[in-house]
Amino acid sequence: MTPEILLVYASRYGQTRMIATRIADVVEQEGGRVHPWNVDGIPAAVDLRAFDVVVLAGAVMWGRHARRLRRFISRNLALLSTVRSILVSVSNAACSAEGRPFAEEYAQRLFRETGWQPDSFVLFGGGTTFTKYGFFTRLVMTRVERDHGRGTDRTRDYDYTDWEAVDAFARSLAHDKERVASSE
Ligand SMILES: Cc1cc2nc3c(=O)[nH]c(=O)nc-3n(C[C@H](O)[C@H](O)[C@H](O)COP(=O)(O)O)c2cc1C
Incomplete structure (x- = not known):
């Protein structure tokens, strides 16, 4: 028996959407059932209790997860504590060993601020999408990325996601043994 997975994502520049899409694709290839929703479009009537796992x-932008995601968590806090839930946190900090403690702190901050205590969380590197930024964001991100030793060619985008790690996560989700055991 495969778990029924709700996957809600918030993405400003598209990298988190790509990660969510990849997770959904791999889960389905593995025979799992996943329901991906952009947090902006998810119907208010969706009942989290209908799912075995909520991802x-x-x-992260400026040290915090998207406000729309935080709002979703706040609105659904009580229900989130009744299902198995997982955070997928996307940030550029997560793409390097030196940055990982910062990426971890972003996740902990989200948990502190919302009171949500997921069963687990994963940290994935994001990307820098210079071609999608407006003038100000491009300017600031060029400086930030330079300070962190990452690419600063403003005519292109950079992908810092470890896609093998995303695939491995998706496979583990599709074969969620813990859930199957707890449902029997
Ligand atoms: C305005 C802005 C602020 C950001 N702030 C942070 C940050 O504080 N820490 C970090 O690790 N990454 C930061 N990032 C990197 C994003 O987490 C990364 O670009 C991510 O892939 C964006 O996801 P999205 O494409 O789904 O919107 C920032 C990116 C932008 C554009």
């Missing part, structure tokens, strides 16, 4: 995916 919330969101990117």
Whole structure:
């Protein structure tokens, strides 16, 4: 028996959406059932209790996860504690060993601020999408990325996601043994 997975994502520039899409594709290839929803479009009537696992995916900007995701968590806090839930946190900090403690702190901050205590969380590197930024964001991100030793060619985008790690996560989700055991 495969778990019924709700996957809610918040993505400003598209990297988290790509990660969510990849997770959904791999889960389905593995025979799992996944329902991906952009947090902006998810119907208010969706009942989290209908799912075995709820995965919330969101990117970090200026040290915090997307406000829309935080709102979703706050609105559904009570229900989230009744299902198995997982955070997928996307940030550029997560793409390097030096950055990982910062990426971890972003996740902990989300848990502190919302009171949500997921069963587990994963940290994935994001990307820098210079071609999608407006003038100000491109300017600031060029400086930030330079300070962190990452690419600063403003005519292109950079992908810092470890896609093998995303695939491995998706496979483990599709074969969620813990859930199957607890449902029997
Ligand atoms: C305005 C802005 C602020 C960001 N702030 C942070 C940050 O504080 N820490 C970090 O690790 N990454 C930061 N990032 C990197 C994003 O987490 C990364 O670009 C991510 O892939 C964006 O996801 P999205 O494409 O789904 O919107 C920032 C990116 C932008 C554009």
